[in-house]
Amino acid sequence: MNTRKLLVVGIDGVRLDLLPDLHTPRLDEVASAGFLGRVEIDATTPTMSGPCWTTIVTGVSVAKHGVWGNRLDGNRLDVFPDFTTRLAVGHGLRTLAAGGWTPLFLARDGGPLFLAPSRLTYIGPSADTPAAWEQCDREVAADAARTLAETAELDAAFVYLGAVDETAHFLGCGPEYRASIETADRHLGSLLDALRSRPGHAAEEWTVIVVTDHGHRDEGGHGGRSALETTAWIAARGPGIPPGAPAPSGLRHADVAAHAYTALGIPIDPHWSLDGRPFTTPAAVPAREAV
Numbered sequence: 531m532n533t534r535k536l537l538v539v540g541i542d543g544v545r546l547d548l549l550p551d552l553h554t555p556r557l558d559e560v561a562s563a564g565f566l567g568r569v570e571i572d573a574t575t576p577t578m579s580g581p582c583w584t585t586i587v588t589g590v591s592v593a594k595h596g597v598w599g600n601r602l603d604g605n606r607l608d609v610f611p612d613f614t615t616r617l618a619v620g621h622g623l624r625t626l627a628a629g630g631w632t633p634l635f636l637a638r639d640g641g642p643l644f645l646a647p648s649r650l651t652y653i654g655p656s657a658d659t660p661a662a663w664e665q666c667d668r669e670v671a672a673d674a675a676r677t678l679a680e681t682a683e684l685d686a687a688f689v690y691l692g693a694v695d696e697t698a699h700f701l702g703c704g705p706e707y708r709a710s711i712e713t714a715d716r717h718l719g720s721l722l723d724a725l726r727s728r729p730g731h732a733a734e735e736w737t738v739i740v741v742t743d744h745g746h747r748d749e750g751g752h753g754g755r756s757a758l759e760t761t762a763w764i765a766a767r768g769p770g771i772p773p774g775a776p777a778p779s780g781l782r783h784a785d786v787a788a789h790a791y792t793a794l795g796i797p798i799d800p801h802w803s804l805d806g807r808p809f810t811t812p813a814a815v816p817a818r819e820a821v
């Protein structure tokens with residue numbers, strides 16, 4: 531059984547500038563065991579969920595994956611698959627992708643982004659309202675926590691939470707938005723607790739990455755090039771990442787997928803032509819033992 535494991539939690543639309551004022555102890559826990567660093571969305575990438583999440587999970591830029599908006603039509607995910615698919619199909623690992631935003635998980639709107647993880651959980655909102663999205667995130671987090679806790683052979687997971695972004699679109703970045711970020715932190719906590727509850731946890735080495743795709747203007751909304759929109763962030767902890775170290779310089783969204791492979795001890799094949807780099811050198815994370 532593989533002892534290297536990976537959890538990536540994607541929280542949509544969380545502003546970096548507001549985090550210091552919010553109660554997010556579980557994100558703080560990840561950051562203090564590793565780093566939390568700013569990501570500047572590069573000028574060629576629309577500050578929208580579709581392109582940014584695609585870059586995060588494929589490790590390549592929009593010029594390669596071809597997702598320019600929230601419809602994923604015309605994408606090149608067959609050539610540049612997400613890490614849950616590449617790990618499952620190419621490396622025989624057990625992977626999970628879970629969340630409630632349709633194009634990431636279903637064959638709608640040009641999706642899915644997650645083509646072929648070992649297990650895919652889609653729990654969509656019952657209505658297009660902030661409350662329905664909060665309910666959706668609760669169910670996604672609970673289901674993913676159960677899978678993480680109970681599936682011994684699971685190697686890597688991506689869990690998506692969408693209520694924070696939806697709340698900003700409906701209500702702006704006021705008290706409801708801030709409360710939603712704190713709620714998302716509790717969901718992150720339930721996922722982290724699930725890892726610790728695994729029967730094999732003592733022998734496992736988990737890498738945890740928490741990432742947001744873009745920011746929001748004060749009134750809610752993104753897609754432009756203001757600093758509030760182009761500022762995202764990544765937090766990570768795990769083997770090879772020193773606690774409290776400064777975030778890697780020039781941190782980019784594409785680094786998430788690159789680090790996913792490195793964290794699992796899988797050498798990055800130059801043919802994948804990833805644009806991201808792992809957070810640490812592969813030498814800092816010993817390669818997977820041959821079995």
Ligand SMILES: [Zn+2]
Nearest residue numbers: 542543579743
């Ligand atoms: Zn988004």
